[in-house]
Amino acid sequence: MRTGIPFALLSALPLLLAAAPAPAPAAKAATPAPATKTGAQPAAAKAGVQPATATKGPALTAAKAADVKKAIAAPGAKAVLVNIWASWCGPCRDEFPDVLKIRRDLGSQGVRVILVSADFDDAEARADAVKFLSDMGVDFPSFIKVGKDEEFIDGLAKEWTGTLPATLVYDGTGTLRDLREGKQSYETFRGMVEKVLKDGSARPAS
Amino acid sequence: MKQSLALVSLAVVAAAFAVAPMFAQDAPKALGLGAAIPMADKKMKNVDGKEIAVADVKGAKGTLVVFTCNACPYAKGWEDRIVALGNEYKAKGIGVIAVNANDPGKVSEDGYDQMKTRAQEKHFGFPYVVDATSGLAKAYGATRTPEAFLFDAQGRLVYHGTIDDNMQDPEKVSSHYLSDALAAVSSGKDVAVKETKAMGCGIKFRA
Numbered sequence: 001m002r003t004g005i006p007f008a009l010l011s012a013l014p015l016l017l018a019a020a021p022a023p024a025p026a027a028k029a030a031t032p033a034p035a036t037k038t039g040a041q042p043a044a045a046k047a048g049v050q051p052a053t054a055t056k057g058p059a060l061t062a063a064k065a066a067d068v069k070k071a072i073a074a075p076g077a078k079a080v081l082v083n084i085w086a087s088w089c090g091p092c093r094d095e096f097p098d099v100l101k102i103r104r105d106l107g108s109q110g111v112r113v114i115l116v117s118a119d120f121d122d123a124e125a126r127a128d129a130v131k132f133l134s135d136m137g138v139d140f141p142s143f144i145k146v147g148k149d150e151e152f153i154d155g156l157a158k159e160w161t162g163t164l165p166a167t168l169v170y171d172g173t174g175t176l177r178d179l180r181e182g183k184q185s186y187e188t189f190r191g192m193v194e195k196v197l198k199d200g201s202a203r204p205a206s
Numbered sequence: 207m208k209q210s211l212a213l214v215s216l217a218v219v220a221a222a223f224a225v226a227p228m229f230a231q232d233a234p235k236a237l238g239l240g241a242a243i244p245m246a247d248k249k250m251k252n253v254d255g256k257e258i259a260v261a262d263v264k265g266a267k268g269t270l271v272v273f274t275c276n277a278c279p280y281a282k283g284w285e286d287r288i289v290a291l292g293n294e295y296k297a298k299g300i301g302v303i304a305v306n307a308n309d310p311g312k313v314s315e316d317g318y319d320q321m322k323t324r325a326q327e328k329h330f331g332f333p334y335v336v337d338a339t340s341g342l343a344k345a346y347g348a349t350r351t352p353e354a355f356l357f358d359a360q361g362r363l364v365y366h367g368t369i370d371d372n373m374q375d376p377e378k379v380s381s382h383y384l385s386d387a388l389a390a391v392s393s394g395k396d397v398a399v400k401e402t403k404a405m406g407c408g409i410k411f412r413a
Contacts, residue, residue: 088279090313091408118405120279120374148371149404161236162368163350163408181349182408 057130060117063143065155071114071143073174078110079196080170081189082156084145086118087125087132091183092165096136098186099167102193110172111193115142118164171196236347237355239400241363243269244345250305250335251318253325258303258333260342265301267359268391273343274352275308276324277315278407281351283373285328288352291369291385293331298392300356302332307343308351312410340411350406356387356397364391367402 061067072080083099085092103113115138119129129144145152153162160166163181169192171177177199178192237244246261260271272288274281292302308316318336325334337343346355356365365387370379387397 086279089407091410122374149368149373150371150402153403153405161349162403162405164405165408 057134058138059141060126060130060133060144061141062146063116064145064147065152068114068116068143068156069174072112072170074112076110077112078172078200079106079177079193080112080114080172080174081193082114082116082168082170084116084118084164084166084168086164087128088119089164093132095165095183095185095189096132098184098189100136100138101186102189106190106193106197109197111197117142117144119144121146167192169193169196171200236349236366237363239363239366243271243357243361243363245342246361248342250337250342252333252335253318253322253330254333258335260301260303263301263303263333264361265296265299265359267299267394268364268388269301269357269361270295270303270388271346271355271357272302272304272352273307273337273346273348273350273354273409274304275306275313275316275407275409276320277308277313278351280373280404280406284352284369287369287376288354289328289330291388293329295388295392296332298388300388300392304330304332304334305337305342306334307337307340307348307412308410309340309412311412316410338412340409343409343411348409350408352406354384356384356391358391359394364397365400368404368406371402371404373404 063071068082072082081099081102083096085096085099087093099113099115102111107113115133117129117133119125121144126144133142149162153160157168157176157179159176159179160168161181165181165183167180167184167189168176169178177196180188180192243260243264246264247259249257249259252258260269263269270292272292274285274288276282288304292304296302306316306321310317314320321334321336324330348355352369354365354367354369355363358364365384367383369384370376371381371383372379381399381402383399383402386399389395390397
């Protein structure tokens with residue numbers, strides 16, 4: 001079951017990386033970074049890339065809204081669930097296992113789950129995010145939001161007020177189909193995604 | 207020909223809207239610009255023990271209502287700026303009130319005693335009240351902390367949104383949204399940027 005989705009996500013990765021200004025080194029950063037205290041990686045720093053992690057853990061790629069949207073619209077998914085969370089956010093932590101369960105349970109049905117950390121843009125916060133992901137058993141790449149809040153919020157979905165956590169569900173064409181703010185249950189997540197699976201993509205007739 | 211083309215494109219646009227997402231989320235819509243102060247007479251317990259309403263703090267030049275809390279990192283990050291702006295503009299004729307709508311049963315740091323301590327420590331020069339039913343937040347359609355609503359002298363909403371564009375570092379703020387809006391309102395001018403967004407912690411509404 002667990003092998004089903006990484007495939008979907010991996011297929012999105014080239015696109016993501018192609019979109020990011022500092023793509024290739026970011027991909028390298030997906031391999032475990034040397035566990036230095038400061039998280040400083042001279043090679044990566046030279047290449048203008050922030051170290052992905054200060055400790056060992058899943059890759060965390062800096063992303064703006066456009067990068068997340070590319071991952072959403074990458075081919076291969078019938079429905080895409082985007083969960084925006086932060087390691088300091090209680091309701092985000094509470095619902096996180098259910099987000100991962102959606103990925104395990106529905107990945108084989110073409111559901112792509114994209115995690116976006118809204119942890120702050122500094123080394124300490126990034127380390128917190130990576131630690132949380134590791135603790136949750138996340139073993140696939142995900143994003144950390146960078147840049148201005150408003151640009152990110154409106155860039156992703158005008159309907160989103162900026163409240164955390166937020167869960168957005170898209171269809172296979174990358175059209176936003178549902179949005180929930182605040183902590184949700186597994187059943188809610190599942191219902192949001194299954195509705196899209198059932199209805200298919202809502203592409204306007206041409 | 208041109209007209210029929212226009213009609214066709216209209217139809218295409220309409221079709222696109224027809225499949226626009228109908229979100230199941232039934233969150234109340236935030237107060238629109240120009241709206242009057244909702245539930246202005248609802249009494250809420252202030253950190254000084256007295257029951258007060260937004261109507262009681264209404265300023266001659268305008269009124270600022272900020273939904274905030276003790277625990278949220280965003281609220282804490284902006285706290286000093288909220289207090290500084292509140293204190294400054296209270297002296298300039300703007301009524302100011304901070305409202306905590308969080309359920310302390312969900313976030314213990316948002317209990318009444320903790321609010322009292324915070325208001326003292328941070329020198330709130332304005333009321334910090336408990337929205338004991340979260341009803342005020344719901345009436346405003348507020349969703350997160352911090353979230354500011356600024357009304358003009360006539361009690362119409364003229365600004366809704368965040369404090370500024372850099373919660374983490376006051377030195378790196380480039381757009382001082384709330385400060386600019388307060389300056390405009392207190393001098394009877396039109397607010398230039400009326401609606402803004404930032405990330406924030408979801409309000410932990412009471413059931």
